[in-house]
Amino acid sequence: MALLITDECINCDVCEPECPNDAIYLGTEIYEIDPARCTECVGHHDEPQCKVVCPVECIELNPEWPEDRDQLMSKYRRLTVHPVTE
Template sequence: MALMITDECINCDVCEPECPNQAISLGKEIYEIDPARCTECVGHFNEPQCVQVCPVSCIPIHPEHVESQETLWAKYRRLQQTATAAAPPASA
């Protein structure tokens, strides 16, 4: 399942830096979550960090992007592989 930010968002800026997958960004009016990058923090934390810090509770499960735990783990692994491949080589 990916999460979504509803129009109750007050643009407080606390969710974006908490996302370990860089899935949250400022949209036209409110913050948005990219469902292709959202793993609900699977692989990083036990609970979605954006939900934990949101002061207005405006981050529910996105009804159009329901995913199983296995799918979320697969997405996490894919994102990690992409990040590793894109990282510059370590200097000696």
């Protein structure tokens, strides 16, 4: 599943730079996660880095984006494809 930042977010700015997929951004009130870019760090790390650094533990699974590890890995591959240049 993609991750979700809850209303408990204190806008401490530590999660955004940790995201290898650039899925985290400052929303209108709190940081948000783009579920189309979030892979829970599958393909990059053993655990979601945003959750590791979050001091208030406000990041949880997004129930609207159910994905298993294979789907997250497929998303990682799509996000990290580099076009062939000549």
